[in-house]
Amino acid sequence: MTDIILQVQNVSIIYRSPRGDVRATNNVSLTLRKGETIALIGESGSGKTTLSLSFIRMLPNSARVTQGTILYTRDGVTRNVLELSDDEIRRFRWSDCAMVFQGAQNAFNPVLKIRNQFADTAAAHGYRDKAWVKKRTLDLFKLVRLDPQRVFDAYPHELSGGMRQRTLLALGVMLDPQVVILDEPTTALDILTQRAIIDVLKAMQQALHFSIIFISHDLALAAEMADRVATMYAGEIVEEGPVDEMFYRPLHPYTLGLIRSIPKLNHEQDHLVSIPGEPPNLITPPSGCKFHPRCQFATEKCRVDPPTLVEYEPGHLAACWHTDKVIEARPAAVVQG
Amino acid sequence: MEPILQFENVSRSFHKGRTVIPVLQDVNLSVNPLEFLCLVGESGCGKTTSGKILSGLLKPSSGRVLFKGQDVSTLRGDDYRGYRRSLQIIHQDPYASLNPTHTIYNTLSYPLFRHNLVRNRTQARERVAELLTQVDLTPAADIIDKYPHQLSGGQRQRVSIARALTTNPSVLIADEAVSMVDVSIRIGLLHMLMNMRTNLGVTIVFITHDLALAKYFAWDGRIAVMYLGRIVEIGSTPDVIGDPQHPYTRVLLSAIPEADPEKTRSKQHIQLRSEDIPALTDLPPGCAFHPRCPWFVPGLCDVHVPALARVPGAISDADVACIPLTEGVPLALHTP
Ligand SMILES: Nc1ncnc2c1ncn2[C@@H]1O[C@H](COP(=O)(O)OP(=O)(O)OP(=O)(O)O)[C@@H](O)[C@H]1O
Ligand SMILES: Nc1ncnc2c1ncn2[C@@H]1O[C@H](COP(=O)(O)OP(=O)(O)OP(=O)(O)O)[C@@H](O)[C@H]1O
Ligand SMILES: [Mg+2]
Numbered sequence: 001m002t003d004i005i006l007q008v009q010n011v012s013i014i015y016r017s018p019r020g021d022v023r024a025t026n027n028v029s030l031t032l033r034k035g036e037t038i039a040l041i042g043e044s045g046s047g048k049t050t051l052s053l054s055f056i057r058m059l060p061n062s063a064r065v066t067q068g069t070i071l072y073t074r075d076g077v078t079r080n081v082l083e084l085s086d087d088e089i090r091r092f093r094w095s096d097c098a099m100v101f102q103g104a105q106n107a108f109n110p111v112l113k114i115r116n117q118f119a120d121t122a123a124a125h126g127y128r129d130k131a132w133v134k135k136r137t138l139d140l141f142k143l144v145r146l147d148p149q150r151v152f153d154a155y156p157h158e159l160s161g162g163m164r165q166r167t168l169l170a171l172g173v174m175l176d177p178q179v180v181i182l183d184e185p186t187t188a189l190d191i192l193t194q195r196a197i198i199d200v201l202k203a204m205q206q207a208l209h210f211s212i213i214f215i216s217h218d219l220a221l222a223a224e225m226a227d228r229v230a231t232m233y234a235g236e237i238v239e240e241g242p243v244d245e246m247f248y249r250p251l252h253p254y255t256l257g258l259i260r261s262i263p264k265l266n267h268e269q270d271h272l273v274s275i276p277g278e279p280p281n282l283i284t285p286p287s288g289c290k291f292h293p294r295c296q297f298a299t300e301k302c303r304v305d306p307p308t309l310v311e312y313e314p315g316h317l318a319a320c321w322h323t324d325k326v327i328e329a330r331p332a333a334v335v336q337g
Numbered sequence: 338m339e340p341i342l343q344f345e346n347v348s349r350s351f352h353k354g355r356t357v358i359p360v361l362q363d364v365n366l367s368v369n370p371l372e373f374l375c376l377v378g379e380s381g382c383g384k385t386t387s388g389k390i391l392s393g394l395l396k397p398s399s400g401r402v403l404f405k406g407q408d409v410s411t412l413r414g415d416d417y418r419g420y421r422r423s424l425q426i427i428h429q430d431p432y433a434s435l436n437p438t439h440t441i442y443n444t445l446s447y448p449l450f451r452h453n454l455v456r457n458r459t460q461a462r463e464r465v466a467e468l469l470t471q472v473d474l475t476p477a478a479d480i481i482d483k484y485p486h487q488l489s490g491g492q493r494q495r496v497s498i499a500r501a502l503t504t505n506p507s508v509l510i511a512d513e514a515v516s517m518v519d520v521s522i523r524i525g526l527l528h529m530l531m532n533m534r535t536n537l538g539v540t541i542v543f544i545t546h547d548l549a550l551a552k553y554f555a556w557d558g559r560i561a562v563m564y565l566g567r568i569v570e571i572g573s574t575p576d577v578i579g580d581p582q583h584p585y586t587r588v589l590l591s592a593i594p595e596a597d598p599e600k601t602r603s604k605q606h607i608q609l610r611s612e613d614i615p616a617l618t619d620l621p622p623g624c625a626f627h628p629r630c631p632w633f634v635p636g637l638c639d640v641h642v643p644a645l646a647r648v649p650g651a652i653s654d655a656d657v658a659c660i661p662l663t664e665g666v667p668l669a670l671h672t673p
C-alpha cells in the first residue's frame with residue numbers, strides 16, 4: 001500500500017532499573033496511514049508513552065530498543081527511524097513526526113515570550129526567514145482559534161491551560177509534519193476547554209491532513225477522535241481495529257472489560273462490571289497471556305501459552321485464545337451500539 | 338425527614354493580600370440521611386471548599402452549617418467531638434494524603450487511639466484488620482505492616498477510605514476519591530463505596546468533575562451542578578442528566594465525549610458565546626454565566642442574581658438558578 005506513513009514492526013523496549021529490567025514494550029507492531037487517527041488506549045503503565053517515544057527516538061538513556069524496525073515513508077522514500085543519523089533525527093522530530101508531550105502545557109520556558117518559542121523552534125530547524133515564521137505562526141494561531149494579538153507577545157504564565165495547550169498544538173505543526181503524536185492532550189483540562197481542544201484538533205487535521213497517534217486512557221475521547229483503536233496491556237497491543245468494531249464488537253477480554261466499566265451519559269441506569277485485580281508488574285510479568293490473572297475466561301492454555309495477534313475481521317486483530325467466549329459475553333447494548 | 342447536613346446561605350471567601358476571593362456565595366444545600374449526593378462542576382467552582390465546610394475542616398465566612406438540625410458553631414465538648422467524628426473526608430490524591438514514613442497500621446491506628454476507640458495494641462490491630470477487610474484489602478495481614486509506597490495507587494486509595502472509616506462516620510465526603518485511579522479499577526472502588534450505605538449506614542457526598550461517573554454513583558440520588566461558587570442546578574440524577582434545564586448544565590452535557598462512537602460523533606455541541614472563564618475576583622454582575630451563556634437575555638441576566646427555583650411547567654424536579662427559565666421568559670439561542 002502506498003498510503004502507509006509509519007510502519008512499526010515487532011518493537012520491544014526495555015528500561016534498566018535497579019530492581020531489574022522493565023519490559024515496557026513487547027513485540028509491538030502498528031501501521032499508520034495518511035490522514036488516519038489511531039488511539040492508543042490502556043491503563044497507566046501499559047507502555048503507551050514508551051512506545052510513542054520510540055517513534056521519535058526520545059527514549060531516556062535507561063531505555064533500550066531490543067528489537068524491531070520503525071519504517072517511515074515520505075514522498076515514496078522509506079527509512080528506518082532507528083537508523084537515522086543524529087542530524088536526520090533532529091529534523092525528523094519536527095518536520096516529519098511531531099510530539100506533544102504528556103503535561104507539556106506546563107513545561108513552556110517561562111522566561112520566553114510565545115513568539116520567541118516559535119522563532120527558536122523554527123531557527124533550530126534552519127527556518128531563518130523571520131517574516132515567514134511570523135506569518136506561519138499567526139496563521140496557525142487562527143487555526144487553533146487563539147487571538148493572535150493576545151498570544152503572540154504573551155508569556156506562558158499569562159495564558160490559561162487550554163490556551164497553552166492550543167499554542168503547543170500550533171507549535172507542533174509549524175513545520176508541517178505528516179504525523180502528530182498527542183500524549184494525553186486533554187487530560188487535566190476542564191470539560192469545556194477539552195471540547196475546544198478536540199474541535200481545534202479536528203479543524204487542524206482537516207486543514208493540514210496530518211495523521212494522529214492519540215494516547216489516552218479516556219475511552220470516550222478515543223471513541224470521538226479515532227479511526228482505529230489499539231488497546232495496550234502490560235506493554236503489548238492486545239487488540240486493534242476500526243473504532244466501531246472495538247466499541248461494539250470487541251474481541252479481547254480486556255477491551256470488553258474496559259468498555260463494561262465506563263459509565264455512559266445516556267438516560268438509563270448503567271450496569272457496570274469492574275475488572276478484578278490490578279495491572280501487572282512489568283519486571284516479572286505473568287506467564288502466558290499477561291492478562292490471564294485478571295481474565296474471567298482464562299484457562300490452563302492462557303497460563304502457559306502467550307497468544308499472538310490474529311486477524312478475525314478485516315483490520316480487526318486480537319491476541320486471545322478465547323475470542324469466542326468474549327463474543328458470547330458482549331452485552332447486548334454493546335453489540336447494538 | 339430531617340436532613341443530616343445542611344448549608345444555610347453559606348459563603349466563603351479567602352484573602353490574598355488586599356483582594357478578597359469569593360469562592361462560595363450564598364449556597365443552600367441539604368443532604369438527606371443515606372442519600373447519595375454528587376457535587377459536580379469544573380475546576381475552581383468550589384467543590385472542595387464545599388466539601389471541607391461540609392466536613393467541618395473549614396468554617397464558612399457567613400451562613401450556617403447544620404448537623405442533624407443543630408448549628409455546628411454552637412456545638413461544644415462531647416457534642417462537638419461527636420459531630421467531627423461523624424463526618425469524614427476522603428481526599429483526591431492517595432499519595433499526598435498518606436504519610437510515607439508510616440506503616441498502614443500506624444496510619445489507621447492513630448485516629449483509633451486519638452478518639453479512644455481502642456484501648457491497646459491488640460484491639461487496635463484487630464480493628465485495623467477489620468477496616469482493611471471492609472475496603473477489600475485482603476488478606477489484611479499482608480497489608481497491615483506495609484508502607485504506602487509498597488502499595489499500588491488503587492490500594493492506597495482503599496487505605497484512605499479505611500482511614501475515613503476509623504471513626505464510624507455517618508457521612509463520608511469523597512472528594513474526587515476515584516479520579517486518580519485507572520479505569521479498570523475505578524468501578525471496583527466505586528462499588529465498594531456504594532455498598533457502604535447498606536453495610537455501614539453511611540451517607541455519601543461524592544465530589545467529581547466527571548458527570549458520567551456522578552450519574553452512575555448517584556442514580557437514585559441527586560446531583561448539584563456548581564459554577565463559580567454557586568449551585569446553578571440541583572435535582573434528582575436522572576432529571577439533571579436526562580433533561581438538563583440550566584444553560585450551563587446543557588452546555589456541559591453537550592460538550593462531553595462519550596464512549597460510544599456513533600453517539601459521540603453525532604452529538605450536537607452547544608457553542609458558548611465566549612470561552613473565557615471570569616476570574617473569581619472579577620465576577621460579572623447578575624448571573625456569573627451570562628457572558629458565556631448562549632441564551633443570555635440582556636437587561637435581565639446581567640442585572641439580577643438568580644435564585645434557585647423550579648422551572649414552571651418542566652417535568653424535571655430540579656431547582657435552577659436562571660431568571661429567564663424560572664420566570665418563563667422564552668429562550669432564544671444566540672448563534673456565534
Ligand atoms: N525511565 C524509566 N525507567 C524505568 N521504568 C520506566 C521508565 N519510564 C517508564 N517506565 C516503566 O515502563 C512502563 C510503561 O510506562 P509508560 O510511561 O510508557 O506507560 P503509559 O502507558 O504511558 O502510562 P501513563 O498512562 O501513566 O502515562 C511502566 O511500568 C513504567 O513504570
Ligand atoms: N486557601 C485558599 N486561598 C485562596 N484561594 C483558595 C483557597 N482554597 C481555594 N481557593 C480558591 O477557591 C476556588 C475554588 O477552589 P476549590 O478547590 O473549592 O475548587 P474545586 O471545585 O474543588 O476545583 P478542582 O476541580 O480543581 O478540585 C479556586 O479558585 C481556588 O483557587
Ligand atoms: Mg504516558
Ligand SMILES: [Mg+2]
Binds near residue numbers: 384
Ligand atoms: Mg477540588
